[in-house]
Amino acid sequence: MYDKDDPRSALATAGRPDAGADIAAAQYLDLTATPIVRAQNVVLIHTDARExxxxxxxxxxxELAVVVTDASPAFTVFTDAGATTVDTPGLVVVPPGASRISVHGDGPLVRLVEATEPAWRDRAANADAYAKDHERVALLRRWPEPADGPRVRVYPLSEVPDDPKRFGRIFRTRSFMVNFLPRQDGPRDPHRLSPHHHDDFEQLSLAVQGEYVHHIRTPWLPDRTGWREDEHVRIGSPSVTIIPPPTVHTSEAADPGANQLIDIFSPPRQDFSEKPGWVLNADDYPMP
Structure with a gap:
């Protein structure tokens, strides 16, 4: 449940999980050891880039989406339409087709591609976890094309400061939704966590700074042999935790220094998209 001052408290309340398909296990992935990982609909590629x-x-x-953090280097995206240089944190969206990135410094870059891409679908370290589609996760159906056609789009975080009336800084594309959550200085207040669940989509929680304890509870279904103990897994950065539906979950910043999470969804979330002002580039990417 959310505190009354949490912007998510106004979202529609999800129902109880049904007794249908098995509930998948959460995955905790250290991106220094496994830089290419996937969820049902998205492949995440973490590169420790060099000049x-x-x-x-x-x-x-x-599409290709590039998640640019405070630690990321500047780079130039080349497509058939020309070159675009990026030197500030935010989200970069590259339309379908051929592209490459020339790096102008040292630091991490995170790329997102659809999980059905032939060049990437089998390269993920956890590909075996998706040898069969997870029945509880809705498959990606791309949202409508951008209103003014395909092109490279850059969404700098510097143009949209944090606002407590809005949940993070959210951008969407046809295939992805990326939420840059505010940096947490020091551990999160253990009295103000926000356990909740999603009915039919996975959440990828990308830790780019600090450490987090991911608290995950698998609901009890009628078949007791599928029950799991509650999980309280501490993981550093860079890492990604894949949270399956309909597990109850919340993430607790744990490092005494800076902690930052970026949440990734595929397809974009309908509930976030329906909240006025939450999706910062909604004018570019229409809803279905």
Whole structure:
């Protein structure tokens, strides 16, 4: 449940999980050891980039999204339409087709591609976890095309300061939703956590600074052999935790210094999209 001053408290309350398909296990993935991982609908590629690197994602059937953090280097995106240089944190969206990234410094870059991309779908370290689709997760159906056609789009965080009336800083594309949550200085107040669940989509919680304890509870279904103990897993950064539906979950910043999470969803969330002002680039990407 959410505190009354949490912007998410106004979202529609989800129902109880039904007794249908098995509930998948959560996954805790250290991106220094496994830099390419996936969920049902998205592949996440973490690159510890270096000056002069040339990152070729290939010719994609869907979009490429690049998550740029405070620690990321500047880079230039090359497509058939030209070159776009990025030197500030935020989200970069590259339309389908061939593209490459020329790196102008040292630091992490995170790329997102659709999980059905032939060049990437089997390269994830946890590919075996998705040998079969997870029945409780809705498959990706791309949202409508951008209102003014395909092009490289850059959404700098510097243009949208944090606002306590809004939950994070959210951008969406046709295939992804990325929420840059505020940096947490020091541990989170243990009296103000926000356990909740999602009915039919996974959450990828990307830790880019600090450490987090992910608290996850698997609801009891009629078949007792599928019950799990509650999990309280501490993991550092860079890491990604894949949280399956309909597990009850909340993430607790644990490092005495800076902690930051970026939440990723595919497809975009309908409930967040319906909240006026929450999706900062909603004018570019129409809802279905």
């Amino acid at each position: 002069g690197d040339d990152l070729d994602t290939g010719a994609l059937e869907g």
